[in-house]
Amino acid sequence: MDKPTLVIKLGGALIENDEALTALFATLKTFLDEQPRPLVLVHGGGCLVDDLLKGLGLTSSKKNGLRVTPFEQIPYIAGALAGTANKQMMAKAIATGIASVGLCLADGGLCQVTQLDPELGAVGDCQPGNPALLNGILSQGFLPVVSSIGITAGGQLMNVNADQAATAIAEALGADLVMLSDVSGILDGKGKLVPQLDQLTALDLMEKGVIKDGMAVKVQAALHAAQTLGKPVCVASWRYPDQLLALLAGGVVGTLVTATATV
Template sequence: MTQHTPLVIKLGGALLESNQDLAALFTTLNTFINEVKRPLVLVHGGGVLVDNQLKAMGLTSTKKDGLRVTPPEHIGVITGALAGTANKLLLAQAITHGVSSVGLCLGDGGLCRVSQLDPELGSVGQIEGGDATLISSLLSGGFMPIVSSIGITFDGQLMNVNADQAGTAIAEVLNADLVMLSDVSGILDGERALINELTEDRALTLMEQGVITDGMAVKVKAALQATKKLGKPVAVGSWRNPEQLLSLLAGESEFGTRISH
């Protein structure tokens, strides 16, 4: 990872439920920004907040192949949870920790192009890179964009996009390094042991064996796509250990899993 190459960090897991974990993460990010001085982009989902909001409204949610089935009557609720509550919780933490930030979604400035992935999934988006002009301008101005995984199609339809896929698309737009953070330490093998280095061949084998499934399979597939497009590894790790996070962001392989082509 070079000093001036942008770094895209995808945030996931139960992070948004814990102010303590959020504060620890942003303390670390502030240190990273001040010491390394690299352009930084956060990309996030917020599945826990979505689940809570749907439940509060008496709506049930299902998943198919690790992706949330999103009927049209759910997309407004999901947009509010992700582009609204989740995005502004992260923005509030950035402000509290002295990080100049701007809250965005995938549609702002044409950052990513989104279309419907599969009619059976409803308002779930397929994503590819778009226009980097706005986000590059923000980075040049010293801002950290915080991007929610809500996309907008060319005909104005709101779409729920998997956040791992969103992070991958934004990294491709910026030719950035990519780190995916969740509440797990990385990719685990069949014995529940951490895999420090994961190649495409081994990843496909583990998916065929049912070791990597559901949401983790979506994450690994997105990471593999990114390694091919970017020509460099993607790191997968945890936000739970801020003392290790700087090492993970710096590319040290003993923390998390480095996925390569």
């Protein structure tokens, strides 16, 4: 494989936007047809989880941007993420003519998952594992679609933040990493796009409360990945297929997150 694998993290809100999801997979198909490159999709599905829990009469809360996951709720959350969300992504890939394989973080030992914090319940800390299965799937020309459900060594299902999951997979593969969400990138206190973000600037924006909650989790994961991978991580939007095509081809879109400041 000449070009490095590209891991693309897709924000959960995308799954509920059929038009945007269709446009995204059409863009991926165009790219794969014109200039093939190994791609891995990693997704969450927070909106689906919210809808399911609400329908079941269950409440849900977040702590520091991470969903508190009582152990009695993890079967439902796993069903929403590794089941419904994953298969909806697969369905869209198939309808677009992209050969794909649906996975979770545990398949082939792709990621090593442990409990992150007892106060969060069944929420997992995700570390790179064995990429052999994923590399085998990629070598056969398939698009892996990976949900952010992990399993501990003891067999406990865990809900893993999708940004952190994508980071661990990119580290396992030595891949490039792009995080796509419903915003154009990371924004400053005035709502303007920050074209490049290093650790010092990120910490400053976090201390000021500009970067917080889920975006803080995303930025921390991107900084960690940039440091571990030794290359920038892109945070951009899935809303603009033309920009995505440029990004897939190596262009600069959204915010580039770097481990250290560049002179």
